[in-house]
Amino acid sequence: MAKQTPFFTSISRLYPHVRPILPRLVMGLACALLASVVALAIPQVLRVLINESLKPGGSSRPVWIASLVILGLGIAEAGLVALRRQFVINPATTVEARMRVSLYGHLQDLTVSFHDRWGSGQLLSRAMTDLNFLRRWMAFGAIMLVVTTLTVVIGVVVMFSMSWQLALIFLAAAVPIMVYGFRFRARFSKVTRRSQDLTGDLATTVEESVHGIRVLKAFGRGREALENFNEQAEELRRTEIAKARHLAVFSLVVTLLPELALGAGLVVGVVLAARGELSIGALVAFFATAAVIAAPVEFSGMLLAMAFTAKAALDRHFEVMDSVNTIASPESPRRPAVLKGALSFNHAGFAFEDAPDKPILKDITLDIRPGETMALVGITGSGKSTLLQLVPRLYDVTQGSISIDGVDLRDFSVEDLRGVVAVAFEDTTLFSSSVRDNVLLGAPGSGAAGNGSGGRSAEALEEVLAEALDVAQAHFAYSLPAGVDTLIGEEGLSLSGGQRQRIALARAIAAQPRVLVLDDPLSALDVHTEERVEARLREVLAGTTTLIVAHRPSTVALADRVALLEDGRIAAVGTHARLLAENSHYRHIIASLDRGPRDLDSELSALEAEEISQ
Amino acid sequence: MSSTTFGTANEDNAHLSRSESKTVRRRSLALLGSLIRPVRRRFWLTIAAVVLSQAARVAGPALIAFGIDRALPALRAGDSLPLVLAGVAYLAAALTTAALTALYVTSTAKLSQAMLLDLRVRVFRQTQRLSLEFHEKYTSGRIIARQTSDLEALRELLDSGVSSLASGMLFMVFTAATVLTLDWRSGLLVLAAGVPMYFLARWYQRHSQTAFRESRVVSARLIVHFVETMTGIRAVKAFRRERGNAARYAELSEDYRAAVVRSINLHGVFQPGLVLIGNVCVAVVLLVGGFRVLGGELAVGVLLALILSTKRFFQPVDQMAMFYNSFQSAQAALEKVSGLLEEVPTVRPPQHPVPLREAKGAIDFRAVEFRYGDGPLIIPPLDLHIPAGQRVALVGQTGAGKSTLAKLIARFYDVSGGSLTLDGVDLRQLTTADLRRNVVMVTQEAFLFSGSVADNIALGRPQASREDIEDAARAVGAHGFITELPEGYDTDVNKRGGRVSAGQRQLISFARAFLARPAVLILDEATSSLDLPSERLVQNGLAGLLGSVRGGIHDGAGSGASGNGVSGNGPGVGRTALIIAHRLSTVETADRVLVVHDGRIVEDGTPEQLIGGGGRFARLHGAWKDSLV
Structure with a gap:
């Protein structure tokens, strides 16, 4: 349960967003007030006009005048309503859109560890539902709250001017309402926050159930998923009803107490009038005024509920906005004078924030020379993927440092660093876009990379695309329905695992980085394709510093040297042949034929491999 | 049935032909009807609570009038019983009003939550039922959009609309009856105001329908993009997609804003338009009635009562406009949801299954x-x-x-x-x-x-x-x-x-x-x-x-x-x-x-x-x- 902040503390955080439109909000408020005044005035004006100037046999002039006055007031009322909307609503949507875009921007900046913890449904509910609600509150709820309060205050003052005794009785009712109001606030705020959080969780569940649809179908677990969803939705329903109950009780109080006060006022007033201490006219006027302010008082339950919900929505918004992006560019970023691509790990260590006592990587010291290809080998869970993600700073080291050409990664501007380093992950994410856009995503000079170095000519990019697709053996792209312009990704054509992996590899190659980080990029390829990719990849890797996670001897063959990762530490570094000869753990991992003595053939291959690497 | 609007096939199109529009509207209303049916008793209970609480509310002023007109003279004459009666009755009325108010607030929530739960589960079940073939082209973001922002639109309608509609309608019927009994000519004038209102409502319906459809389409797009970014955040970061994404999102966000503003602006014409028609009607009643007073055909007191009643007649119009607005919005949302629900899984469970408890695996x-x-x-x-x-x-x-x-x-x-x-x-x-x-x-x-x-x-x-x-x-x-x-x-x-x-x-x-x-x-x-x-x-x-x-x-x-x-x-x-x-x-x-x-x-x-x-x-x-x- 998130901790509760005072109402005004939360609401005041809206101020910077609202400031530019504040004048318009005030104008809107004025219109709303004027419109109510006009609406209230019309009956009074009518009374006067009709009683004073209309008599049988009189002239027709007063009829015309009266009608025109009423028509004028009527037009004014409608005009003010329209004006209020015009003043308020459009700017409120601007505030909403701006807050939404800044939330999105901030989310994109926040670290991967933040996103590990937060489901995208939960984030979505903050970007859509909460901000929608906030807009409506700004444009309607907040203004009505002010109008209502003013109406009640003015009404009470008027009542005092008529009869202080009766007004005091009426005011006495306000005390328990206020007291109860505090309780209502405490309870309602808690429940409304909970219901908003549940809404977000429900969206996360929906998202997972769709992303995991294959697993659910493969195991026929639709029913279990539905039960789980149903349970969550049911809890949301219960919370919403609990919310309504709090509101109902508060509505009961704000409806009942003023009415009770008026009932008491009726008895007292009649007694007073009977004693001659109060005129009948004043008594009538008092109740007429009471009738006017009773409605806004009753309405206050609803308005307060809206205000508390808006407050919770704001809290949820700022909960995300206040999360600090720990991986940001330094104030004065540095960059090596000449970028060669020497990647070195100096006693680097890493542990997830929430499990600092269980480091994933410990004391990694490793130097990769410019242009060298280093394979990273280790059993599942030894920390290979985590190590790779440290290089583009998707996570930051928690100990030691990593540097490129002697410059600490944290001294680079993040954008620059991610231009220098390109990655291809094992789980390939393709965006809903054309093959071309997906491949050229990080390519220098393409608009998509947005690095401001000016667009390269279309032909040059076309060449990069062709080359990257060729290296990754992704020629299939040309035979897709619309060739390289075919829409792929979630919104488009679905590709097979092997096809996706090749596009992702092409993307990393097209980025033409100094440092290339590849996480088992060939795992989904068949043997023939793998062989062809490797042959071409070798040329590309020649000038690029590469760190590549390998599970297969065939992938290792791409590398100049191999680093063996064991339990989060570098256990050994050397050529494939040397490790094969000297390190039993390495043999265990990489040699698939560990049964029986190794035959002459593999000895020969090992020798060959050694020759190649030297 | 036109095949172009079947299911989700055409859901990105906000500008439908007349017959297509009719088809999806009917589908959407049928869905709404099927959601209300299981809870119809609560539906009527809620409406009854609203109506009764309105009635109890009216008793208050009547009792005050009784107190001043009858109890006061009686008290002066030494009889306190009428005053006690008035006080007790007022108390009873207040209690009834308050209790009924609390009842309808809870009842509305129960009603709307029951319907929302029903629909949520239906959509979830449907998405689980649909074949992979469907999921391969209908993205998760879209399903999430259906489950979140579309359902939100329905929720707005259910939470605000029903009670205001019922009480407003009743109020208008009573006031219209009052005006008609007071003076049928003025009553006809009031009813005549219904004609321009009808045309205004038609105009609003036609335009807002498109506007709301657009806002559904655009909001789904916004959600799809959002979900895609958040689920692929690693790649976004690794390839510095942030700036391009931010620009795209800002664009979509602006489209969404524009769509929302469009629907709001339509309402901004509709609602003041209704107020204006009402106010013009008051002026016309005054004008016509005034001349008849001059001619001695109508008492001044009656005219005053007529004008005030006419004015009151149009008061709930505001709420009705609001209801109609949420209704249009919810309907557009349900068009999309009902489309998803209409999709037929290509892989269907059998009608007459053959049991196979433990297969051998041939x-x-x-x-x-x-x-x-x-x-x-x-x-x-x-x-x-x-x-x-x-x-x-x-x-x-x-x-x-x-x-x-x-x-x-x-x-x-x-x-x-x-x-x-x-x-x-x-x-x-x-x-x-x-x-x-x-x-x-x-x-x-x-x-x-x-x-x-x-x-x-x-x-x-x-x-x-x-x-x-x-x-x-x-x-x-x-x-x-x-x-x-x-x-x-x-x-x-x-x-x-x-x-x-x-x-x-x-x-x-x-x-x-x-x-x-x-x-x-x-x-x-x-x-x-x-x-x-x-x-x-x-x-x-x-x-x-x-x-x-x-x-x-x-x-x-x-x-x-x-x-x-x-x-x-x-x-x-x-x-x-x-x-x-x-x-x-x-x-x-x-x-x-x-x-x-x-x-x-x-x-x-x-x-x-x-x-x-x-x-x-x-x-x-x-x-x-x-x-x-």
Whole structure:
């Protein structure tokens, strides 16, 4: 349960967003007030006009005048309503859109560890539902709250001017309402926050159930998923009803107490009038005024509920906005004078924030020379993927440092660093876009990379695309329905695992980085394709510093040297042949034929491999 | 029915032709009706509470009038009884009003929440029911949009609309009756105001319909983009997609804003327009009535009453406009939701299922053909018999059709021609429960749901005990790393250092399949992310699983059914396995290898036969040998 902040503390955080439109909000408020005044005035004006100037046999002039006055007031009322909307609503949507875009921007900046913890449904509910609600509150709820309060205050003052005794009785009712109001606030705020959080969780569940649809179908677990969803939705329903109950009780109080006060006022007033201490006219006027302010008082339950919900929505918004992006560019970023691509790990260590006592990587010291290809080998869970993600700073080291050409990664501007380093992950994410856009995503000079170095000519990019697709053996792209312009990704054509992996590899190659980080990029390829990719990849890797996670001897063959990762530490570094000869753990991992003595053939291959690497 | 608007096919189009628009509107209203039907008693109860509380409200002023007109003179005359009566009655009225108000607030919430829950579950069930073919083109973002922002629109309608509509209508009927009885001519004038109001409402309906449809389409787009960014955040960051994305999102966000503003502006004309018509009507009644007063046909007092009543008549119009606005918005949203609900799964459960409790695992393709929709033939007519217990490896190049064959056996898709049977029963005649108990497919993407590691494994067999779960994990070699997680099997996969690597995810998903113990196990590149030792562990585990007799000692939870299994299968028959792998280490252990090319089976035999035959497999095997060490 998130901790509760005072109402005004939360609401005041809206101020910077609202400031530019504040004048318009005030104008809107004025219109709303004027419109109510006009609406209230019309009956009074009518009374006067009709009683004073209309008599049988009189002239027709007063009829015309009266009608025109009423028509004028009527037009004014409608005009003010329209004006209020015009003043308020459009700017409120601007505030909403701006807050939404800044939330999105901030989310994109926040670290991967933040996103590990937060489901995208939960984030979505903050970007859509909460901000929608906030807009409506700004444009309607907040203004009505002010109008209502003013109406009640003015009404009470008027009542005092008529009869202080009766007004005091009426005011006495306000005390328990206020007291109860505090309780209502405490309870309602808690429940409304909970219901908003549940809404977000429900969206996360929906998202997972769709992303995991294959697993659910493969195991026929639709029913279990539905039960789980149903349970969550049911809890949301219960919370919403609990919310309504709090509101109902508060509505009961704000409806009942003023009415009770008026009932008491009726008895007292009649007694007073009977004693001659109060005129009948004043008594009538008092109740007429009471009738006017009773409605806004009753309405206050609803308005307060809206205000508390808006407050919770704001809290949820700022909960995300206040999360600090720990991986940001330094104030004065540095960059090596000449970028060669020497990647070195100096006693680097890493542990997830929430499990600092269980480091994933410990004391990694490793130097990769410019242009060298280093394979990273280790059993599942030894920390290979985590190590790779440290290089583009998707996570930051928690100990030691990593540097490129002697410059600490944290001294680079993040954008620059991610231009220098390109990655291809094992789980390939393709965006809903054309093959071309997906491949050229990080390519220098393409608009998509947005690095401001000016667009390269279309032909040059076309060449990069062709080359990257060729290296990754992704020629299939040309035979897709619309060739390289075919829409792929979630919104488009679905590709097979092997096809996706090749596009992702092409993307990393097209980025033409100094440092290339590849996480088992060939795992989904068949043997023939793998062989062809490797042959071409070798040329590309020649000038690029590469760190590549390998599970297969065939992938290792791409590398100049191999680093063996064991339990989060570098256990050994050397050529494939040397490790094969000297390190039993390495043999265990990489040699698939560990049964029986190794035959002459593999000895020969090992020798060959050694020759190649030297 | 026009096919262009059926289901979700045309949901991005906000500008529909007249007949299309009619079709989707009808569909949307039918959905709304079907949501109200189960809760109609509460619906009427809510409305009754609203109406009665309004009536009790009216009693207040009447009692005040009674107090001043009757009780006051009576008190002066020394009779306090009328005053006491008035006081008590006022108290009673206040209590009734307050209680009824509280009742309708709760009742409205119960009503709207019951309907929302119903719809949420319906949409969820539908998305689970729909075939993969559908999910491949309808993105998760869209489904989330349907489940969130579209339902939100319905919620707004339900929370605000119903009570205001009911009380407003009633109020107008009463006031109109009052005006008519006072003076029928003025009454007619008031009713005549209905004509321009009707046209204004028509105008508003026509335009807002398009505007709301647009805002639905645009908001879905906004949500799709948002979800895509957040789920792919690693790639976004790694390739510096942030700026391009931010620009795109700002653009979509602005589109959404514009769509919202458009609908709001329409309402901004509609609502003041109604107020204006009402006010003009008051002026006209005054003008006409005034002349009649001048002519002596109408008393001044009556005119005053008429004007005030007329003015009051139009008061609820504001609320009605608001209701109509939410109604239009909800209707547009329900058009989309009902479209999703209308989609028919291409893979449907049978009408008259053939029970198959414990299958042996014999699979037969008889003249099976397959194509996506009306696309080209992907699998040309195919006949194939896989006896129960055989371990079959499918090899071939990427895109050769291996996965398609696997998906047909798992009935992710239905065959386009011929028949595919399990133990002689067509897959299309098996209930989902029977099919999924007997056939399980493990794919390359090992998806983990939020929850603990144990929960994720238990997905294979929800009623499994903790020991069963741990045994399964042990069998595939996942037990070791799981116990090292901060909270072991109870570690949340999204929290507390529980983030697991791709290989670990595959191990967990293997344990899942192991726990399920199906008659037919399909592995589609399911070991691709594993290192060799882990792969060997999995293979050993797999060998154990495949070799073990169904209903044997491992099947602890099997109870009575396991007994049947033993007698049905006979001793010594293992599970049928279909393995797709490009690692020939996996293939070597198979009983039989099928080489697939262009959807056809071009080679079929034991690994030894094929290696000796000098065909594709032999070449593949050679290449693989070369790739090792």
